[in-house]
Amino acid sequence: MTILSGLTFGGTGSPPSRRRRLAGISIGLVYLCFPVLEIVTGEVSGTRALWGGAGLAVFVACYVATVLSPADFGEPTRLTYWLLGVTTLLGVGLAAAFGGGWTTLPIYMTVVYSMALSPRLSVAGVTAMAVAVLLIGLLKEHDLGTTLVLVFQVVTLGVLFMGMRNTRMLVMRLRRAQEEVARLAASEERLRIARDLHDLLGHSLSLIVLKSELAGRLAEDGSERAVAEIRDIESVARQALVEVRDAVTGYRQRGLAGELDGARAALEGAGTKVTIRLAGTPLPGALEELLGWAVREGVTNVIRHARATRCEIEVTLDDRAATLEIVDDGRGADPYGPGNGLTGLTERVRAAGGTVSAAPRPPGFALRVVVPRG
Missing domain, CATH: 3.30.565.10 (Histidine kinase-like ATPase, C-terminal domain)
Structure with missing residues (x-):
């Protein structure tokens, strides 16, 4: 069940996809064989079997809907909280009504709490499920050793999956931080290139503008200096072009x-x-x-x-x-x-x-x- 639930909520490297969640659920629900076997073997029969089967089907549907419900950067939405409430009532209610293998249902809720809720709420939810399993075991007069094992499993799985969730959230935040660092680095590089090009072209273009104005006035006056100024403009423009090409080549070839x-x-x-x-x-x-x-x-x-x-x-x-x-x-x-x-x-x-x-x-x-x- 440990591996199963990890698959249900995705890995730690990226936000979990619904396909990966569904794949984990499809395997993890195998553990529902315990309450199903009680119905099949007749241990739970008659009207109780009909109500138990219907309740189990609704529990599975609510559990799947809870796991596949949308989240905002790993945080549950209002829909998730509603589904969690309904699924919790079904899980605890069925376990209290039927006992035996149905006591495994609160363990599913432990995993959901640990992976979907904040640490404080997760601790509260896991504690509540541990108390519920203990009380159900005592009320149904189950074997005390088996009941304590289930309580221990609730606590250990809760701690394990809270750690997994925290790790996944940290990795997600780290990746977002890395993306932001890369974006800032690219922005800084663009600013550096802009500064370099400004330094290269600012003086040359200013000189070209001044000489063009001067050449225009000299040409209007019929002065022979206009030709010399135009040649200077050509020389400055060619030099600026060479400098720009050298700069671009330096950017491309490190x-x-x-x-x-x-x-x-x-x-x-x-x-x-x-x-x-x-x-x-x-x-x-x-x-x-x-x-x-x-x-x-x-x-x-x-x-x-x-x-x-x-x-x-x-x-x-x-x-x-x-x-x-x-x-x-x-x-x-x-x-x-x-x-x-x-x-x-x-x-x-x-x-x-x-x-x-x-x-x-x-x-x-x-x-x-x-x-x-x-």
């Missing part, structure tokens, strides 16, 4: 070292542990640029698709070739679909006489780029 630094920052920001190894002599300029691009493409796909906890990047250079390997421990499915940059990377590597291989490698996925040194 080299292998810059790409590795960026890869480390991006992966660590996504919660992935990174190991980078370099071996060999410094790379030639063209080869360094090509491998830098490969690092950027590989790391981008790891972040977007792999959901990895570890990633290893290794660059080696020997007398014959340079080799880049990016290995992660993620899902292992092929993340390289059309339009993700691998096609362009493969074309560039093949144009340099190299090879690219990308395939699952348990556990995870591996990208390998080999380019001849020549």
Whole structure:
């Protein structure tokens, strides 16, 4: 039941989807076999069996509806509270009315309280279910040892799933914080580029404007200096164009070292542990640029698709070739679909006489780029 309920409310890495919740429920409801067996075997018979079966069906429907009810960033809505109330009444009421295997129903409520409510409300709900199970066991004169085991299970499952919920919520908040950090970093980078372009073009464009006005007045007066001013304008404009191109080229081509630094920052920001190894002599300029691009493409796909906890990047250079390997421990499915940059990377590597291989490698996925040194 422990694993089951964890599936019911999703993992800790992301907000739980309804499909994952439903998958967990479909397996977890197997534990309802205890009250069902009491009806099937005749231990609960006649009118009591009809009422018990109907009540159990309504309980299951309310339980499923509660688990699948919408939530705002992990917090229950008003609908969830109403469903929790109805499901609690059904679970405790059926357990009190029939006893025996029906006493497992409050345990389901313990899991729901622990995963859906705030810590304070969860503690109150788990305590109430533990007291309810104890009182029902005493009133129905159940075996004291069995009753205490059920109470212990209520308490331990409540503590376990409250911890799971808190962990999931912390991870969700951390991911949102990482997204905000990435957004702020991108905004800061845009501001830096804007400042650089302003510094590069501000003086040149101002000078072009002044010289254009001067050339216009000189041309109106018929002065020969107008031609010289126009040539100065052309010279300043050409120089500004060169500076802008150099700046843009610097933004696009950071080299292998810059790409590795960026890869480390991006992966660590996504919660992935990174190991980078370099071996060999410094790379030639063209080869360094090509491998830098490969690092950027590989790391981008790891972040977007792999959901990895570890990633290893290794660059080696020997007398014959340079080799880049990016290995992660993620899902292992092929993340390289059309339009993700691998096609362009493969074309560039093949144009340099190299090879690219990308395939699952348990556990995870591996990208390998080999380019001849020549």
